[in-house]
Amino acid sequence: MKKIFLLLFVCAAAFGQSGYTPTPENIKAREWFKEAKFGLFIHWGVSSSLGHGEWVMNNRNIKVEDYTRLKNAFYPHSFNAKAWVDMAKGAGMKYITLISRHHDSFSNWDTKQSDWKITNTPYQKDIVKQLADECHKQGIKLFLYYSLLDWYRSDYQYETGRTGKGTGRTQKSDWESYVRFMKAQLTELLTNYGEIAGIWFDGHWDQLDNDHDKESVSKVNWHYDEIYSLIHKLQPQALIGNNHHLMPIAGEDFQMFEKDLPGANSSGFGGQGVSELPLETCETISGAWGYNITDRNYKSTKELLQYLIKASGFGANFLLNVGPMPDGQIQPEFTERLEAMGTWLKKYGSTIYGTQKGFMRPTSDIAVTQKGNKVFLHLLNQKPDLALTIPYSIKTAKTFDGQKPVKFEKSGIKNYYIFDLKDVTFNDTDTIIELEINP
Numbered sequence: 001m002k003k004i005f006l007l008l009f010v011c012a013a014a015f016g017q018s019g020y021t022p023t024p025e026n027i028k029a030r031e032w033f034k035e036a037k038f039g040l041f042i043h044w045g046v047s048s049s050l051g052h053g054e055w056v057m058n059n060r061n062i063k064v065e066d067y068t069r070l071k072n073a074f075y076p077h078s079f080n081a082k083a084w085v086d087m088a089k090g091a092g093m094k095y096i097t098l099i100s101r102h103h104d105s106f107s108n109w110d111t112k113q114s115d116w117k118i119t120n121t122p123y124q125k126d127i128v129k130q131l132a133d134e135c136h137k138q139g140i141k142l143f144l145y146y147s148l149l150d151w152y153r154s155d156y157q158y159e160t161g162r163t164g165k166g167t168g169r170t171q172k173s174d175w176e177s178y179v180r181f182m183k184a185q186l187t188e189l190l191t192n193y194g195e196i197a198g199i200w201f202d203g204h205w206d207q208l209d210n211d212h213d214k215e216s217v218s219k220v221n222w223h224y225d226e227i228y229s230l231i232h233k234l235q236p237q238a239l240i241g242n243n244h245h246l247m248p249i250a251g252e253d254f255q256m257f258e259k260d261l262p263g264a265n266s267s268g269f270g271g272q273g274v275s276e277l278p279l280e281t282c283e284t285i286s287g288a289w290g291y292n293i294t295d296r297n298y299k300s301t302k303e304l305l306q307y308l309i310k311a312s313g314f315g316a317n318f319l320l321n322v323g324p325m326p327d328g329q330i331q332p333e334f335t336e337r338l339e340a341m342g343t344w345l346k347k348y349g350s351t352i353y354g355t356q357k358g359f360m361r362p363t364s365d366i367a368v369t370q371k372g373n374k375v376f377l378h379l380l381n382q383k384p385d386l387a388l389t390i391p392y393s394i395k396t397a398k399t400f401d402g403q404k405p406v407k408f409e410k411s412g413i414k415n416y417y418i419f420d421l422k423d424v425t426f427n428d429t430d431t432i433i434e435l436e437i438n439p
Contacts, residue, residue, distance in 0.1 A: 016250025
């Protein structure tokens with residue numbers, strides 16, 4: 001019992017924003033977020049130039065002294081903010097989450113807090129500003145990913161961190177200095193770039209004894225009370241999410257799941273409970289987040305669409321990642337899939353956008369979304385029989401494609417419906433049956 005009380009005390013002291021009450025602007029932003037359903041994740045920075053994923057500094061134990069030399073070689077001459085935003089809009093995405101600073105500490109904006117930044121490369125231009133300006137112009141919301149952990153700086157408490165052990169740091173850390181650095185950088189991002197839709201934190205797990213132990217206590221005080229309060233003060237509408245792989249804490253406005261649907265744990269990053277906050281799941285098109293020149297493990301358009309459909313069945317958004325090449329271009333294997341998803345959403349988006357989670361958990365065969373008195377049964381496999389317990393009285397059933405009536409009958413068991421699908425033309429990706437229910 002003492003252990004539990006101690007745990008709760010430590011968590012309360014180290015974590016949440018005390019007395020947090022979301023503002024009306026924040027509540028409105030949450031409602032928008034729940035309806036958006038589809039966003040673009042962008043992992044990109046100086047690490048891209050090595051073509052071995054965004055964890056290359058850690059995975060290859062590259063010393064800070066050597067890694068710094070990448071600054072003089074990073075020149076994304078083909079970067080085009082309009083092309084990136086156009087691609088996201090064409091895919092049917094409603095927001096973009098950009099890496100502002102990843103674990104290697106490289107800042108994609110003209111920060112005044114560090115020389116390790118994009119404007120000190122031969123390129124010299126501020127990526128965050130260019131993308132923020134284009135997002136505002138085109139009406140796309142911009143979230144900014146921000147790494148809590150750091151493999152580069154000496155003031156980060158790397159001694160107790162689980163990663164970044166081989167980067168050659170010997171100077172004693174200074175945790176208070178590092179927290180001040182983060183707060184100063186976040187102030188820049190939320191002051192100089194117009195409206196920011198939210199901050200996407202990552203790296204908390206670096207200071208846990210065991211990332212998969214949901215009672216594991218952080219070895220450091222992250223000063224979330226100060227950090228979250230700062231963000232909500234600077235931009236009250238901005239949503240805060242933290243990829244700590246734990247249940248949300250006070251001050252957070254949405255809950256994310258990494259490479260898994262809510263509540264699942266096929267990746268080893270999940271297993272935590274599912275909160276009542278807006279939800280988001282993130283996944284890659286290939287195997288890597290950042291550019292990996294040898295990774296050809298591309299998911300098919302069908303796989304990606306079915307992931308989006310299942311996420312929607314959970315009431316969650318799908319944040320789909322691309323890792324642009326070092327020159328700033330996005331490889332065709334990504335753009336082709338995103339374009340195909342956009343084409344699908346132009347036709348079937350009304351069964352995804354603005355919907356609520358269905359009356360049942362998605363399975364490999366079916367996902368359910370709902371909007372008002374319409375329920376959409378997304379049949380993900382071509383099976384001739386469909387029988388479901390549905391907690392509504394059904395008025396009509398018809399195919400979404402062609403609006404052809406689908407015969408159904410209610411059995412003697414309460415709310416057990418049997419659908420006759422023998423005349424339904426199945427779609428290889430998703431066959432949608434539209435139900436009209438009695439209020």
